[in-house]
Amino acid sequence: MKCEEWEIWISAYHDDALDPERLLKVEAHLTGCEACREYNEAITALEPMLRSAMVRVDAPETLFGRVMSQIPEPVGASPRRRPTLRPPRGWLSFGLAPVGVAICLLMARQPPDSRVVTAPTVESPASTSRPEAPKAGGSTRRSVKPGSGARPSSGAPAPGASPSKAAPTAPPEPRPELAPLRRLNQRRPRRFQDDLAYDPSVRRHRSSSRRHARRRSPLLANNPAPRTMAPRSAAYSGPSAPASSWLSVVDYVLPRADPETSAGEGTVFVLPAAETYAATPTRYEY
Amino acid sequence: MPNTDDELIAQSLDGRREAFGELVLRHQKMVYNQARAVLGDAHAAEDLAQEAFLHAYRALAGYRAEGRFPAWLRTIVTRLCLNHRRDTRREIAWADLTGHADEMADGPDSRVGEWEQCRQVRGAIAALAPDYRDVIVLRYLEELSYTEIARCLGVPVSTVETRLHRAKKQLRLRLLECGVQGEETPAGAETPPAGR
Numbered sequence: 001m002k003c004e005e006w007e008i009w010i011s012a013y014h015d016d017a018l019d020p021e022r023l024l025k026v027e028a029h030l031t032g033c034e035a036c037r038e039y040n041e042a043i044t045a046l047e048p049m050l051r052s053a054m055v056r057v058d059a060p061e062t063l064f065g066r067v068m069s070q071i072p073e074p075v076g077a078s079p080r081r082r083p084t085l086r087p088p089r090g091w092l093s094f095g096l097a098p099v100g101v102a103i104c105l106l107m108a109r110q111p112p113d114s115r116v117v118t119a120p121t122v123e124s125p126a127s128t129s130r131p132e133a134p135k136a137g138g139s140t141r142r143s144v145k146p147g148s149g150a151r152p153s154s155g156a157p158a159p160g161a162s163p164s165k166a167a168p169t170a171p172p173e174p175r176p177e178l179a180p181l182r183r184l185n186q187r188r189p190r191r192f193q194d195d196l197a198y199d200p201s202v203r204r205h206r207s208s209s210r211r212h213a214r215r216r217s218p219l220l221a222n223n224p225a226p227r228t229m230a231p232r233s234a235a236y237s238g239p240s241a242p243a244s245s246w247l248s249v250v251d252y253v254l255p256r257a258d259p260e261t262s263a264g265e266g267t268v269f270v271l272p273a274a275e276t277y278a279a280t281p282t283r284y285e286y
Numbered sequence: 287m288p289n290t291d292d293e294l295i296a297q298s299l300d301g302r303r304e305a306f307g308e309l310v311l312r313h314q315k316m317v318y319n320q321a322r323a324v325l326g327d328a329h330a331a332e333d334l335a336q337e338a339f340l341h342a343y344r345a346l347a348g349y350r351a352e353g354r355f356p357a358w359l360r361t362i363v364t365r366l367c368l369n370h371r372r373d374t375r376r377e378i379a380w381a382d383l384t385g386h387a388d389e390m391a392d393g394p395d396s397r398v399g400e401w402e403q404c405r406q407v408r409g410a411i412a413a414l415a416p417d418y419r420d421v422i423v424l425r426y427l428e429e430l431s432y433t434e435i436a437r438c439l440g441v442p443v444s445t446v447e448t449r450l451h452r453a454k455k456q457l458r459l460r461l462l463e464c465g466v467q468g469e470e471t472p473a474g475a476e477t478p479p480a481g482r
Binding site: 007008009011012015017042043046047049050051052053054055056057058059060062063064066067068070071073 | 303306307310311314315317318319322323328332335336339340343400403404407408411422423425426427431432443447448450451454455457458461
């Protein structure tokens with residue numbers, strides 16, 4: 001051990017902070033090391049000066065008054081020990097977890113009251129083969145296929161559908177409300193597979209990568225006959241768009257699929273809730 | 287029979303202001319001196335002592351260290367001193383700490399010499415790094431053990447040993463530069479036994 005390490009022990013030796021084993025070692029070392037003995041003597045002379053310099057003085061008289069002036073008077077209830085929210089222990093910790101998860105799922109499945117969806121006014125005839133219950137506030141899938149007369153009609157509500165709640169007659173599809181948003185991030189093949197109007201016989205894009213999808217998009221494609229669409233600034237009416245009629249927003253923002261030019265292309269538009277158009281710019285996923 | 291600290295704390299939680307006032311009177315000297323030694327400013331020490339007691343009052347409901355209220359309070363003061371030093375980042379003047387010079391001015395010359403030596407020692411302590419100054423104050427002002435200092439600062443005991451050793455070494459060199467020799471051990475005297 002070096003003298004530097006011995007000096008640390010010697011300093012602790014003066015402060016009575018050594019265990020018996022180290023104490024014996026230090027005393028034995030001091031008998032044989034001149035440098036450490038000198039250091040020991042220096043520390044011995046320093047400590048009284050340090051103690052004398054640390055003079056304790058009385059606290060100012062104003063301190064008590066300043067502290068008590070900040071202590072509020074007890075009003076009614078006493079400041080008892082506040083119940084601390086401790087996590088449940090034992091079997092409770094396992095018992096409450098599934099309850100919390102179930103509550104979260106139920107809240108996620110409940111449709112918000114503010115969202116109003118005009119139900120399947122854009123249901124194409126081909127899509128009626130797979131009925132979908134449009135959910136209030138949720139998104140509705142709209143598939144446009146060539147030759148299917150896919151241009152939606154704006155005045156054909158689904159039978160039994162009401163603008164304020166989901167269609168009771170159609171069998172409820174077990175899809176959570178957030179499912180459409182999730183679909184935006186999914187790859188195209190999966191969307192096609194889950195699409196209600198998916199028809200395997202229809203030719204679709206071979207490449208599912210986003211890079212190829214962007215080439216074919218009307219915005220970035222180099223096709224000789226690009227689709228024209230209204231400028232977003234003009235079409236995107238923003239908050240003034242009637243939230244109850246999401247179809248009008250669709251007509252303005254999204255291009256209408258021309259069956260003649262878009263032969264073989266099945267475009268899936270995944271629409272979030274109407275009011276999110278006002279909040280977020282439109283996203284196109286191909 | 288005076289109440290213990292824990293009894294006063296329980297009475298304070300029941301809403302009795304005078305119980306907390308009793309706690310303040312008991313420990314204000316300790317809190318003020320510790321803050322004063324660390325910060326080096328009497329006015330800042332008074333402000334920090336007030337803040338420490340208010341922090342302690344708000345945190346009384348969470349007080350768990352039964353029988354160790356002074357140590358708990360000392361930890362609060364240490365944390366507040368660290369925050370104050372970090373926020374202000376200014377040099378310690380130690381000007382107000384020499385206030386008791388008036389008391390010694392009329393005394394014998396030996397007392398004046400002692401006062402001058404104390405002033406130089408305090409100046410040397412003030413020149414230390416904050417970490418080293420903290421351990422010196424807690425050791426020689428509050429007279430805490432290494433374990434208590436480690437608990438108060440939230441560092442291992444070995445760190446406290448190292449910091450104290452380096453602090454003493456720097457103090458010794460600085461005082462030698464100032465010409466303060468201290469008490470010399472008489473020739474032939476035995477090494478003081480391990481202990482205070």
